[in-house]
Amino acid sequence: MRIQQLEYLEKIVETGSINEAAKQLFISQPSLSQAMKEMEKEYKIQLFYRTKLGITLTNEGREFINYSRGILDQVNLLDERFGKTTTRKHIFSVSGQHYAFVVHAFVELVKKIGQDEYQFTLRETQTQNVLDDIQTFKSELGLNDL
CATH class of the missing domain: 1.10.10.10 (Winged helix-like DNA-binding domain superfamily/Winged helix DNA-binding domain)
Known part of the structure; x- marks a missing residue:
């Protein structure tokens, strides 16, 4: 390996x-x-x-x-x-349905933490895809209205 x-x-x-x-x-x-x-x-x-x-x-x-x-x-x-002078950023990805409060909260998180150490991703998708994203490690956090 x-x-x-x-x-x-x-x-x-x-x-x-x-x-x-x-x-x-x-x-x-x-x-x-x-x-x-x-x-x-x-x-x-x-x-x-x-x-x-x-x-x-x-x-x-x-x-x-x-x-x-x-x-x-x-x-x-x-x-x-x-x-090396380049650093590998931690990945933090959130999957959720399209809701304004999710986007707002995500933006606030990025502002508060900054992008020096983390690579942020917000994946807007459907309910089943949110669950799949968590299971397949595409996202660390999933937001659903089940």
Whole structure:
């Protein structure tokens, strides 16, 4: 396993698509797919369910990404302390239905905390998608009116 593979995995989970992740990472889709298959083979697990509609994490994949994010956070700490000048921001994503109060609260949160340490995302979507976003780790927080 390489750190780069973990970064690739995080981008795939963030975008929900291997094609879109490859575009954002500026690599070819086959190279990205191969890197993920190598990691799956090395650990003898299946990270994703692959469909025509995109990818979702398997149960093992969800567990793996939790460990992976911990490793990437540790790498970031090493880089901040001993090396690179660029810092890896923490990701904080919220999914919710389209309500003005959600947008207002989110904007206030971003203003209060600032964007130096965090990359913020607000995903406005439907009820079922909010739940899916939490389950697939696209968002850390979900707001629904169930």
